[in-house]
Amino acid sequence: MEVRCIIKFCHDLGKTPTQTLKMIEDTKRKDPVSRSLVFKWHQKFAEGEESFEERQGRGRKRKYGATAETSIREALDAD
Numbered sequence: 148m149e150v151r152c153i154i155k156f157c158h159d160l161g162k163t164p165t166q167t168l169k170m171i172e173d174t175k176r177k178d179p180v181s182r183s184l185v186f187k188w189h190q191k192f193a194e195g196e197e198s199f200e201e202r203q204g205r206g207r208k209r210k211y212g213a214t215a216e217t218s219i220r221e222a223l224d225a226d
Contacts, residue, residue, distance in 0.1 A: 150180050154188045164189040 150171065157167040168185045 150184070151188055154185055155192055158189055158192040 153171060154167055157170060162170070164186045167189065168180070168182055171180050171185070
């Protein structure tokens with residue numbers, strides 16, 4: 148989340164993704180930031196994204212709902 152805020156700030160200043168990555172690397176952060184992450188979030192902010200949160204619904208959908216344990220048990224019993 149912190150990195151996304153930094154990326155948003157740099158984007159608002161008119162920095163390129165490459166400049167943003169260089170600035171983050173120069174701060175000597177403990178956890179490195181990938182080039183793809185910086186470019187991905189720069190693109191999102193350029194497209195008008197305002198939130199720092201990752202949107203839900205990405206990736207594979209769950210086959211069983213929030214009560215997966217009971218749903219799995221029911222599926223096994225039905226089988």
